Amino acid sequence: MVTGIVIPADESQPIFQREFKRLSEYQEVVGGYIEAVDLGPLGASFFAHDESKLIGSPINRRATLAWWLACPYMRHRDTIGGDVVLVGLPDSEGDTKSVPDELIALLFTTKAYKAEYQTADSNDTFNGNSMIYEDYWEAVQAALVKFDRWEAVIRARVVPA
Incomplete structure (x- = not known):
């Protein structure tokens, strides 16, 4: 199953x-x-x-x-x-x-989220800001907006806050 x-x-x-x-x-x-x-x-x-x-x-x-x-x-x-x-x-x-399992936890048990970004000048690390989101999909949308507006971003992700 x-x-x-x-x-x-x-x-x-x-x-x-x-x-x-x-x-x-x-x-x-x-x-x-x-x-x-x-x-x-x-x-x-x-x-x-x-x-x-x-x-x-x-x-x-x-x-x-x-x-x-x-x-x-x-x-x-x-x-x-x-x-x-x-x-x-x-x-x-x-x-x-x-x-x-980590996706199940992220989508069903996580209570707060943050978006993190990887930039061209730091391909090994992700950095974020202080923005916290209560809804996973809101955090995903925020990450994508930043991705669209900041040319240095090469990857973005949403993680538990």
Whole structure:
């Protein structure tokens, strides 16, 4: 069984954990055939509907922001539509793994967040400021705004405060 996190496109709906046994269960959540969207630095992937744009699914802002944060080269180039499932990266045999425990903790038990930035002149360290956010998605959006406005930033992340 694989533990995933469902992220509904409708932001009035909370994210939630769910156990998955079969491909059909992922397809049920996303509403059709799935495609994997890699979130490499997070050690995770999204399963999303492979034709979400063609069928007019609403943009999943939360999933899109998380994707842009993990994969800066996709910022403002593409979006993720519809409900998605966050899972771990596949193992060496291609089998889906559960979402990493640290992501579960970050999304469900962390009470305060901060954004940190890595700049071109300090590729080994992340630095932040005193801004604290109570909502993970608000912190992700703030990190991306800074990323867009400060050319020296090469990576950003959201961590517990």
